[in-house]
Amino acid sequence: MGNPTNTSLSEKELAEAQRELRSWTYDRGRRALYRRIEMPDFPQAMAFMVRVAIEAEKLDHHPEWSNVYNRVDVWLTTHNVQGVSDRDLAMARHINTIIGD
Amino acid sequence: MGNPTNTSLSEKELAEAQRELRSWTYDRGRRALYRRIEMPDFPQAMAFMVRVAIEAEKLDHHPEWSNVYNRVDVWLTTHNVQGVSDRDLAMARHINTIIGD
Amino acid sequence: MGNPTNTSLSEKELAEAQRELRSWTYDRGRRALYRRIEMPDFPQAMAFMVRVAIEAEKLDHHPEWSNVYNRVDVWLTTHNVQGVSDRDLAMARHINTIIGD
Amino acid sequence: MGNPTNTSLSEKELAEAQRELRSWTYDRGRRALYRRIEMPDFPQAMAFMVRVAIEAEKLDHHPEWSNVYNRVDVWLTTHNVQGVSDRDLAMARHINTIIGD
Numbered sequence: 410m411g412n413p414t415n416t417s418l419s420e421k422e423l424a425e426a427q428r429e430l431r432s433w434t435y436d437r438g439r440r441a442l443y444r445r446i447e448m449p450d451f452p453q454a455m456a457f458m459v460r461v462a463i464e465a466e467k468l469d470h471h472p473e474w475s476n477v478y479n480r481v482d483v484w485l486t487t488h489n490v491q492g493v494s495d496r497d498l499a500m501a502r503h504i505n506t507i508i509g510d
Numbered sequence: 511m512g513n514p515t516n517t518s519l520s521e522k523e524l525a526e527a528q529r530e531l532r533s534w535t536y537d538r539g540r541r542a543l544y545r546r547i548e549m550p551d552f553p554q555a556m557a558f559m560v561r562v563a564i565e566a567e568k569l570d571h572h573p574e575w576s577n578v579y580n581r582v583d584v585w586l587t588t589h590n591v592q593g594v595s596d597r598d599l600a601m602a603r604h605i606n607t608i609i610g611d
Numbered sequence: 612m613g614n615p616t617n618t619s620l621s622e623k624e625l626a627e628a629q630r631e632l633r634s635w636t637y638d639r640g641r642r643a644l645y646r647r648i649e650m651p652d653f654p655q656a657m658a659f660m661v662r663v664a665i666e667a668e669k670l671d672h673h674p675e676w677s678n679v680y681n682r683v684d685v686w687l688t689t690h691n692v693q694g695v696s697d698r699d700l701a702m703a704r705h706i707n708t709i710i711g712d
Numbered sequence: 713m714g715n716p717t718n719t720s721l722s723e724k725e726l727a728e729a730q731r732e733l734r735s736w737t738y739d740r741g742r743r744a745l746y747r748r749i750e751m752p753d754f755p756q757a758m759a760f761m762v763r764v765a766i767e768a769e770k771l772d773h774h775p776e777w778s779n780v781y782n783r784v785d786v787w788l789t790t791h792n793v794q795g796v797s798d799r800d801l802a803m804a805r806h807i808n809t810i811i812g813d
Contacts, residue, residue, distance in 0.1 A: 451563070451567055451665070452567060452662045452666055453662060455559075455560065455662070455665060456658040458556075459560065459654075459657055459658050459661045459762060460654045460655060460658035462552070463653070463654040463657060463765060464654060466552055466766045466767075466770050471552055471578070471579050473576070473578045475574070475575065475576030475577070476574075476575055476576070477574045478572050552766070553762075553763045553766040554763060556763070557759040557760070557762050557763035558759070560755075560762045561755045561759035563665060564664060564665050564754070564755040564758060565668075565755055567665045567666075567668070567669050568668050568669045653768070653774055654769060657761075657765045660758075661758065661762065664754070668755060673754055673780070673781050676778065677777065677779070678775075678776075678778070679776045680774050
């Protein structure tokens with residue numbers, strides 16, 4: 410995925426990304442990669458969010474996410490390109506390392 | 511607000527609650543108290559969420575919330591009464607003690 | 612371990628506890644159960660602490676712990692009995708469910 | 713404090729730092745800046761730690777700290793210089809912006 414992070418992924422690149430990141434879908438309305446994550450309980454959902462948050466701030470690339478009890482819905486999008494970029498793929502891969510594919 | 515926590519607030523009680531909790535609005539669609547919170551930055555947004563989360567788990571009453579960068583949107587509703595209960599008022603007051611009215 | 616939580620464990624009970632909780636040792640100076648935990652990295656150490664913290668506040672029984680990078684040292688003791696109580700055993704078991712025995 | 717971060721502060725620089733950072737003391741045994749922080753309660757102590765942790769990981773400079781209930785003891789030292797460096801001063805200032813001088 411050699412495109413620079415200042416452009417959004419092409420349709421073709423998005424399709425490739427989805428073949429790799431099967432637990433993520435493309436939310437066309439939000440132009441974002443989306444994954445619903447269900448942890449066993451609320452403390453684990455919060456621990457997950459803290460772990461991702463620490464990484465997100467380091468990368469200066471923050472998820473849009475919502476939480477209800479044990480569930481975390483995550484959208485990854487890059488505001489300044491108004492779409493999905495390589496940085497979102499990197500974050501999706503990072504989240505997969507935490508909770509599995 | 512002497513109603514038991516196993517019933518939702520009446521229209522009259524909701525109106526009273528909103529006079530007290532002016533930074534919260536009633537989201538009719540979600541039958542929830544709603545407040546948008548803007549913290550100075552992402553680390554403070556996460557610290558706020560952790561602080562509320564610890565209290566929420568203790569009370570066994572969890573918010574529905576979403577976060578984008580420094581912003582946290584919070585909805586307080588009580589699932590088993592399908593509406594706002596005294597427990598949501600208590601949580602709203604607790605959040606107000608953290609970030610102000 | 613049927614002793615009430617308002618007394619510390621006897622020597623015999625402590626010995627039994629250590630047979631069960633092999634990753635914990637008794638720190639005689641601090642009258643505490645002690646375990647050193649090494650997580651893969653700092654974000655995971657913090658996520659671990661947040662998860663335990665949420666449980667600790669709910670139980671109103673808080674660990675004494677220190678953190679350096681990926682390492683968390685945990686002491687479990689019960690102040691009002693000046694020693695290890697059933698509540699510490701419960702917390703040690705809870706921590707073991709998170710990170711393994 | 714123009715010294716590079718790959719050396720520890722001189723005695724003179726340490727003395728200057730302590731005049732600026734009055735709530736911090738120099739722990740000679742640990743060659744670290746030290747501050748005891750007392751938050752109003754445990755959730756606030758944890759929220760404080762999470763906020764600092766996010767910043768620490770971003771700066772790749774992590775505190776040594778311990779927590780008991782509402783209390784957080786923080787030591788700032790730089791391992792590869794075996795003493796206090798400019799990075800510790802920066803972290804001490806950051807912590808002061810959170811909880812006051």
